[in-house]
Amino acid sequence: MTEFTPWSALLGGVLIGLAAVGMMALEGRIAGISGIASRLLPPWPDAAWKGRLGFVLGLVAAPLAAWLATGDAPAQSVPGNLPLMALAGLLVGFGAVLGHGCTSGHGVCGLARFSPRSLAAVLTFMITGFLTVALMRHGLGS
Template identity: 65%
Template sequence: MTEFTPYASLFGGAMIGLSAVLLMLWEGRIAGISGIAGRLMPPYRDGALLSRIGFVIGIVAAPLLIGWYSGNAIAQTVSSNVPLMILAGLLVGFGSVWGNGCTSGHGVCGLARLSTRSLVATGVFMTAAFATVFLVRHMIGA
């Protein structure tokens, strides 16, 4: 069972919301992680490369800094099964392209804009996530 962490979750959600608002304010862009990461690859179509690199570095660095500051080691939640991780990454990437966005773009920014398309996309993402967790934990036993 996963620990219930209401304060950490509330703080994390507020930080995600703040970063989405700041990105929209400063860059005029939706905070979709798949789009930001995808536009790190050439060809570069605009001058926002440094801000994208900073955004991705922040995503990686933030949990490490919080773990270091709090004295708690970051939980080992990533699988050691490399082929499974590669397959999962490809499926997530394919789903992001096929769904014209990811959970951050649709689930955080799209729902905040009351987008019907984002509501449907988020419902599909969440249903797929629930089904995947059920299959992996209860059917496959991984």
């Protein structure tokens, strides 16, 4: 079980909110990670790909910067089952395409805009997540 740290959670939420506001203010776009990352692939139809690359690099650099600032390596566990992880990644990507957005786009930006479609998407992936955890912990044994 991960320990709840309210101050770091608050700071993380504020930074995510600032990133979403900055993306909307500077590029006029929703800060949905799947859309940003998918538009990094060639061909690059516009000059905004550099901004998207900076956004994605910031996602990678943030935990490294926190590690350097605090001296504590970020706690992360990765299961050893690589085929299952690959399948999970493909399913998440398929879900992002099917739902016309990802958890960050719908959950952070869509709900803030009172989007009914985003509310339906967030409810769908939250309920699916809850059921998956319940099944994996209690149904299939883990």
